[in-house]
Amino acid sequence: MSKVRETYEIRQFRQGDADRFATLYEAVFEATPPDEWFDWKYRDNPFVDHVPITVAVDGDGTLVGARPLLALPMAAGSRKFLALQPGDTMVHPDHRRQGLFTRMTERTIERYHDHEAALFFNFPNEKSGPGYRKLGWRDVGEVTTYYRIQSPGAWLDAGSIPDAAADLIADGYNRVRDALATAPDDVAVERYEEIPAELVASQYRSRIPDGFHANRSVRYLRWRFRNPEWTYRTYVARDACERPIGAAVVGTQIDGGRTIAKLTDVVPPTAGRRELAALLSVALSDHDGADTIAAPACLPRDVLSQVGFHPDTAPTLSLASTTMNHVARPATVDADDWTLFGRSVTDADNWALTFGEQDTS
Secondary structure, eight states: HHHHHHHHHEEEGGGGGGHHHHHHHHHHHOOOOOHHHHIIIIIIIIIIHHHHHHHHOOOSSOOOEEEEEEEEEEEEEEEEEEEEEEEEEEOGGGGSSEEEEEEEHHHHHTTTTTTSSEEEOOOOOOOTHHHHTTTTTTEEEEOOOEESOGGGGGGGGGTOHHHHHHHHHHHHHHHHHHHSSSSOOOOEEEEEESSOOOHHHHHHHTOOOOSSSEEEOOHHHHHHTTOOTTTEEEEEEEEETOOEEEEEEEEEEEEEEEEEEEEEEOOOOTTTTTHHHHHHHHOOOHTTTSEEEEEEETHHHHHHHHTEEETSTTTGGGGOOOOEEEEEEEESSOOOOOEEEEETTOOOGBOOOHHHSSSSS
């Protein structure tokens, strides 16, 4: 080990590290992380009793690396467990190529070896994926996202005539798809500006998926949809007898001047085609001003296709998207059992994820 690397201390996050974390975040991502975002995601996460971040500190006491984890309450059928999702990993530009990513990750695995957490899983891109595989993560599969492009010009050079024409074509195409889609007449959809946690949780309990997924308890729902960087609206479908039969949460955000909407969650994730078609019909109408609307791959492809969604793994979206992979590993130092509750953690069919587990949108 070189003398340079020996000067670093790898340790757990301490109470006085928040400001230094923010300074490092600014240096790496060229953006200021809001205090309320850090509190929501890490400090006030109700599913761990500590701030789940490993940091690297240089010889001068400067925080130069951070390895945060998002704690998620998970379930597989009636079996519940805690999972940890790496994200927001940072190494200061002046301290890269010193092995800090590896050292922080190894310390993180050691930290949770005897912890209640059962699993690590996350979604690295092509650049960061090899680093995870080297440290024991295995591939679950490529992540597919479905997009409904409503304003192509927002993603191209603004102001040109071809961009305006592209927007008109996209608008016409989506209107045709919406007109041809059939939403059931006997399903009504209610809107909520605040998530009705008890109601959504009851829908989740009515059809709990067998695959690994977030346990949508009232506690989880109230925490998950307080993300200060997004605005949420909840949709609840009811049948002709006014009984709730499904729900969806749509998040919106303005990023770089573009309005992005995401079908962040569908409850239950195994929602049927009738309720999903009704929920989509109303949600898409409400978000017709968004430049792009995204949907997770767990939803029926034919239902998404009917209303103009296309996968980013197929042309032409694949030409402009970055490949992301779902990877996982048991939360043990020497992982030898790659099953949980008798289910392989590297089999994509054993997962039932929406955006609620995939990122923090």
